[in-house]
Ligand SMILES: Nc1nc2c(ncn2[C@@H]2O[C@H](COP(=O)(O)OP(=O)(O)OP(=O)(O)O)[C@@H](O)[C@H]2O)c(=O)[nH]1
Ligand SMILES: O=C([O-])CC(=O)C(=O)O
């Protein structure tokens with residue numbers, strides 16, 4: 001397929017204009033075929049950018065090491081360039097769109113010299129479904145093309161749906177490393193220095209311009225840029241929700257199923273919860289999505305969610321047959337690995353894979369690495385944000401409904417984060433608006449999923465959307481309240497819960513085993529949705545009674561009491577922090593309901609002191 005063959009009225013000229021600016025050697029259209037995927041992979045291997053993995057161990061798979069400066073999303077270089085700074089809000093970086101476009105046009109000029117310009121027509125959501133959104137990404141990265149082919153639906157079918165005048169979100173991407181005549185990358189991961197990286201969103205014109213990074217959320221523009229930042233703006237305007245959420249299906253021993261969505265910040269357990277293998281007999285969990293949910297009301301008044309993605313871009317470290325069997329199988333073939341370590345027999349390895357490093361490895365920097373278990377200071381062989389890209393269809397726990405264009409009816413929404421103290425294992429909101437309050441105050445320890453942030457320190461990450469909301473977060477809170485108000489039948493609204501799998505003991509050990517054992521909490525959530533859960537009112541919300549959740553192995557009754565107690569002083573410190581450092585940022589954009597919930601929480605805690 002050639003650019004000349006494109007029948008869409010604006011698309012061809014748009015591509016040619018960008019090619020004129022960026023001056024690539026050639027233009028290639030991604031048709032989504034297996035043959036083209038294989039050809040690109042073969043070219044990447046021949047160019048030394050990646051290595052083929054052992055076909056006996058991981059058929060159809062390859063491994064990349066990125067540049068050490070290009071290992072995660074770059075929040076400091078991510079912009080919401082609304083015409084008006086206030087529309088971007090206090091939590092987003094802002095540059096005037098005219099100024100930003102001028103700067104970036106300067107960077108794009110000649111940036112694809114010596115490279116190929118790939119055109120990626122992609123659909124977020126099943127191709128042709130009324131809820132799906134089409135984007136077209138222009139990129140000079142073959143890594144991006146093959147990853148997008150797994151993460152989204154790419155190719156000729158999308159162009160068909162687009163027709164001659166269909167709408168698409170235009171997405172520009174370049175790694176920002178033009179090649180001089182005859183120069184090659186020599187197998188090195190191409191990218192630009194940090195101060196030249198820009199991940200830009202123009203919400204009014206629904207455009208995405210990315211420059212300088214080849215990594216994940218910075219470069220696979222269907223994911224965070226389109227399906228969250230741009231989609232959140234569309235969702236706000238059209239009355240639906242675009243969220244950083246997993247979607248799972250849970251079935252009780254009686255054969256009754258419910259769907260649960262959950263928002264946890266990056267690297268805080270969405271993939272793991274979505275693919276959980278329950279430790280409680282008779283219960284079953286299946287996967288609909290692990291990172292993004294779009295939710296709209298169905299004609300029956302229930303909120304329905306779809307997973308707009310087609311693959312998983314999952315955190316590798318910590319993933320093992322024990323912790324996440326379904327992810328291990330998903331990534332057992334036809335997968336792309338980024339910044340994992342390589343074994344002598346060409347398989348990947350990472351910290352927490354479930355077995356010791358077999359012999360001498362090549363670490364993600366490309367250096368020899370031998371495990372020294374006695375040495376706590378040893379640098380990890382895989383980057384903490386190393387990732388696998390795997391087709392969702394390969395997941396053994398994938399739910400039969402995962403591609404249903406209608407979506408799945410959501411009964412419960414979970415919010416959560418990494419909190420060593422204060423936040424209990426689970427509590428439930430009194431109603432929708434109280435749930436919005438809980439979502440708005442979520443705090444979490446920072447993980448390695450974003451660069452230039454201090455790992456381990458707590459920051460507020462409301463709804464796990466802090467890095468992904470494409471507009472003023474105060475208005476986003478109001479939007480959630482409005483969505484609740486729009487319910488035709490309040491009793492059909494999902495129940496909202498706040499969970500925390502990450503409590504620690506004073507000596508730094510996990511207080512809760514997590515992973516499969518989280519099914520015990522899901523069971524209580526399931527029962528709470530049916531009104532049969534054993535629960536008690538507390539100053540922070542509705543909680544399980546001491547005997548409502550069966551103890552997992554290794555958790556004592558005393559541990560459970562701690563996991564399910566209200567730490568009044570700790571919560572008063574939360575209130576204080578929200579009142580002083582969090583809510584004031586939003587000025588008059590903060591819904592009154594939320595400050596009123598904060599006052600009520602404080603009063604209840606003081607009464608309990
Ligand atoms: N202790 C503990 N760790 C967990 C649990 N669930 C996940 N983790 C660890 O948290 C890390 C990230 O988990 P993921 O499930 O990949 O996170 P995610 O929310 O999908 O992350 P993004 O893809 O960045 O949005 C991995 O190292 C997991 O092993 C849990 O229940 N308990
Ligand atoms: O976007 C990425 O690079 C990976 C991801 O899911 C996140 O950071 O939340």
Ligand SMILES: [Mn+2]
Nearest residue numbers: 244266267291
């Ligand atoms: Mn994510």
